Amino acid sequence: MISSARPLRADAARNRELLLAAAEEEFAARGIDASIADIADRAGVAKATVFSHFASKEELIAAIVGNHFAELTVVARRLLTSADPEAALSDFLTEAAHGIKQQDLTFLRADDDSRVTELRNDLHEAVSALVDRARAAGVVRAEITGTDVFLLICAPVHIAGCHPDADPDLWRRYQAIIFDGLRPTRAELLPQPPPSWP
Amino acid sequence: MISSARPLRADAARNRELLLAAAEEEFAARGIDASIADIADRAGVAKATVFSHFASKEELIAAIVGNHFAELTVVARRLLTSADPEAALSDFLTEAAHGIKQQDLTFLRADDDSRVTELRNDLHEAVSALVDRARAAGVVRAEITGTDVFLLICAPVHIAGCHPDADPDLWRRYQAIIFDGLRPTRAELLPQPPPSWP
């Protein structure tokens, strides 16, 4: 693997960026099972070059996921300075729903002290701040926490992965929240006759 | 592949059921990448027996997904006869969220005239009826259709699969609905001072 202590040579730095971009596209197109060979092909380098930049496939994924987390953290922190707490949270959810990828899953529960975990914690902190502000403004329910939203973003991805150790009760809670979104707004409610109407 | 014209021999019928059960468990435990060899082991038969019952891995998955669709259709139709339209829809969503698996995805958009597609259309029809009843009772918004709910059930799974041809606007609509579920209920709303409060 190329040492990270010394700055990369010009061609190596270029190839690294090409590889990250190619891997991003390939993972987006074919999911986490995209092969290293295909990624190398797309980047226009040999397969062995991939392993000279990243020790393993997992490490390549970690680099990409780390970038996702970092980008979302930037978005969350920027939205924290906006005027409208409700729009800020809504905008972030929209952004995050598009930004979270399948491979990000792998590192959501990781608790080693890797760089990815650090970036994930940064993101979690920024999201919590967004939610705290929205809660203080009364635009989300009192019991909603930053962790809730952080997990809610990823819940769809979690369910899809058929994660065996996912807490069913937790998902039921999110299920109920989503169902709440289906209820009619107050303005749409027609006056209903009481059950004992003759 | 074993002919479907003639009834199966007793041992073959037993093995087919064992295989379907084993495949269900294996896919649930390891996702869609579970190997045919593991499935055969779990069922207690040789790997070649799997291919004597199902022409390919895809066909085995199709058989399982077909069963899922059929089971959910039964649930939806049963709930259609219950007294409470709101509880019926809610119960179905809960049931469906647990019933839909990763591998079901593959066949949601399939439009060939296979047996799976037929079963999927049956399910879609039953869900639409459930939603129509709920809408008529005023417990879901007027603009929610059966197709909406049918897709909403699968949306989490869809997003996770990073389906490249998913309509972003469609997902944004569902995103907005889910976000609605986060809004405070009327009872929780504290009286807010108007913006021009001195």
Added chain:
DNA sequence: GGGCAACTTGATCAACCGGTCAACTTCGTC
């Protein structure tokens, strides 16, 4: 219980995967 079709099986195949390595090429420096 004999005979035959239906079914099962272990051996085997080609394709593909992540990963390694020694030989080669290229960049940066003096």
Added chain:
DNA sequence: GACGAAGTTGACCGGTTGATCAAGTTGCCC
């Protein structure tokens, strides 16, 4: 422009996968 370090490469490895097939076994009907 030459030299050494840094980076790249194609060939290759062990392992796994979905799928095949001839040979053997089993259930079923007369």
